[in-house]
Amino acid sequence: MTSPIDTTALVIGAGPVGLFQVFQLGLQGIHAHVIDALPHVGGQCAELYAGKPIYDIPGIPFCTGSELVERLQQQIAPFKPALHLGQQVSRIARQADQRLHISTDTGLTFLASSVFIAAGVGAFVPRRMVLDGLEAFDGTQVFAEHPAPARWAGLHLVVAGDGDTALQTCLDASAGPQAAASVTLLHRRDQFSATPELIAQMRQACADGRMRFVAGQPTGWHAEHGRLQALELLNPQGENEPLALDVLQTCLGLSPKLGPVAQWGLAMERKQLVVNTETFATSEPGIFAVGDINTYPGKKKLILCGFHEATLAAFGAVALLRPTEKALLQYTTTSTLLHQRLGIA
């Protein structure tokens, strides 16, 4: 265990509201660390709406989810947030000195004076193949987390899924020093959601004998001496057939789970964090909640409302962290201090 990272502010969630929180904290002269479960920033905008249109961001008549994320990243760049991606916050506890001790599931720890929960509808975690008892092989022969070649080098690999990740994993695993002994792509039918280019490459690889495709719906599994031997499939002809394997990598997409937020001892209402609308503080001093995860009278789950919430939360944090300072409202148009902070002075 490494020693905790000391920070004034920690933002949980790198969706649009979490990113804008970094911006507003930056304007107040507060540097932030950011944690997100996904391996990239953007949250729902990247995961669910990447190519879909958004029409209600003030001053931007139209953009896609990924364009909004790009613009926010540009906007927060002057404040150089420290990003800690691909990990989930598991625990928040208050220390005797009132600071907050935060730990993630990868073993990172933080000591923060303020925490901003911008966790949306929860952390995006990989969907697992649903078969009774299969979870016994999680982490030894069955993997849902981001594909890693070390798991299957020299072994018989089955990849389940129909998207870009599934097809790319098959192509990667069929060549190179860490190639699998055999590669089988498994999906319930011969239709894929991956890009046309990847589908063409996959079909070519099948034609070349570097991999194969099997259509079928997994209905069960078979193990011997505690080792997974095969999946049982219902094929499109309605017959049962076994599919032998050493390693199963599932690439079935991601789904959000609210997860441990409920165990952090914060006041909640219908699984959302109750905040006061002056500062967006939760029931715990120093912990703020912004965006889809909070609730208050009149709450609307809109990105633009999250931006407003993040702004007031940053002012709330200044009042808490620098209580003797007179909080001045400054405009980015005219304030030389804000220009300095933005790096444009």
Place this chain on the structure above:
Amino acid sequence: MTHVVSESCIQCKYTDCVDVCPVDCFREGPNFLTIDPDECIDCAVCIPECPVNAIYAEEDLPADQQHMTKVNAELALLPGWKSITKRKAPMADAEQWKDKTGKLSQLIR
């Protein structure tokens, strides 16, 4: 407010929705899925998952489906309707039923 499963789900139960629900608020009956209005947080993540577009935000329900808000709430309270959190195969004849309307009389409580 809550989200509501409309009649389109009856006799189909594709269950794609239950995989994405961050608060596990779906309940399963013999031939229908319902949303527990006390658990739903209106995140709307389930709406695009349904292959037959059965799920609506309460205020967006079509005029002929308004009664389903009450039906969802009632079903969610039935002791036999258990939480479903993992996707499973749809009902055997889902394909034949998915585009039918006026299925309420088929609903098994």
